[in-house]
Amino acid sequence: MRVKNVPEMLTGLLFPRRCPVCDRPVKPFGEYACTECIRKVRPISPPRCLKCGKKIRSESALCTDCTQRKRYFDRGRILYEYDDAAGSVYRFKYSGRREYAESYARDTVRYLGDYIASEKPDVLVPIPIHRKRYRKRGYNQAFEYAEALSRLTDIPVGNDIIKRVKNTIPLKLLGVSERQINLKNAFIVPENVVKLNKVMLVDDIFTTGASINEAARVLKMAGVREVCFVTLAGGAGI
Numbered sequence: 001m002r003v004k005n006v007p008e009m010l011t012g013l014l015f016p017r018r019c020p021v022c023d024r025p026v027k028p029f030g031e032y033a034c035t036e037c038i039r040k041v042r043p044i045s046p047p048r049c050l051k052c053g054k055k056i057r058s059e060s061a062l063c064t065d066c067t068q069r070k071r072y073f074d075r076g077r078i079l080y081e082y083d084d085a086a087g088s089v090y091r092f093k094y095s096g097r098r099e100y101a102e103s104y105a106r107d108t109v110r111y112l113g114d115y116i117a118s119e120k121p122d123v124l125v126p127i128p129i130h131r132k133r134y135r136k137r138g139y140n141q142a143f144e145y146a147e148a149l150s151r152l153t154d155i156p157v158g159n160d161i162i163k164r165v166k167n168t169i170p171l172k173l174l175g176v177s178e179r180q181i182n183l184k185n186a187f188i189v190p191e192n193v194v195k196l197n198k199v200m201l202v203d204d205i206f207t208t209g210a211s212i213n214e215a216a217r218v219l220k221m222a223g224v225r226e227v228c229f230v231t232l233a234g235g236a237g238i
């Protein structure tokens with residue numbers, strides 16, 4: 001049992017941590033996800049697109065999206081296959097299940113730890129949500145994930161590096177080209193970030209990559225040399 005101190009144990013008994021897979025109190029107590037459940041969620045395995053990390057069918061180096069569209073990020077990795085993790089990520093985002101972040105971060109280090117270490121980013125930057133949405137939701141899921149990841153990797157979180165200045169329409173309601181237009185001028189970089197060599201963006205879902213790409217664009221414009229990313233889940237590429 002991984003219990004560090006008495007208050008933490010009492011809190012755990014009163015408000016048992018929920019499993020990101022089955023959403024019931026974690027079994028055995030003290031873990032971050034049920035040992036039975038976590039096996040069912042598969043991390044994305046190769047062959048992957050060398051740019052966005054999406055699972056691709058053939059051994060070709062890039063997925064169709066990365067071949068056809070301008071990518072401002074240098075490269076990135078996606079942890080889980082979307083179909084396996086969709087329900088979990090949805091609850092993490094919309095049903096107040098911030099506690100899932102711990103389990104997600106642990107799996108990220110387990111499967112993508114070598115990748116993160118090889119990138120050696122100066123800072124982890126969560127994709128921000130607009131303050132109106134923040135007020136409604138009470139937290140930014142990407143920040144929770146980045147914070148949990150930071151505790152395990154000792155890479156600091158830069159929560160103020162990108163600011164969301166436009167409250168965009170939820171991307172899931174839009175098509176590919178609409179997403180990019182919708183996000184135009186959504187982010188700004190308010191401070192001088194020229195000193196940053198490499199930023200690792202952190203987000204929940206990578207679908208077309210519109211948010212990551214737009215955030216990477218503003219960071220590069222502001223003088224950041226390299227932008228990579230990790231996200232929790234993403235669909236397969238072609």
Ligand SMILES: [Zn+2]
Nearest residue numbers: 019022034037
């Ligand atoms: Zn479970």
Ligand SMILES: [Zn+2]
Nearest residue numbers: 049052063066
């Ligand atoms: Zn790709």
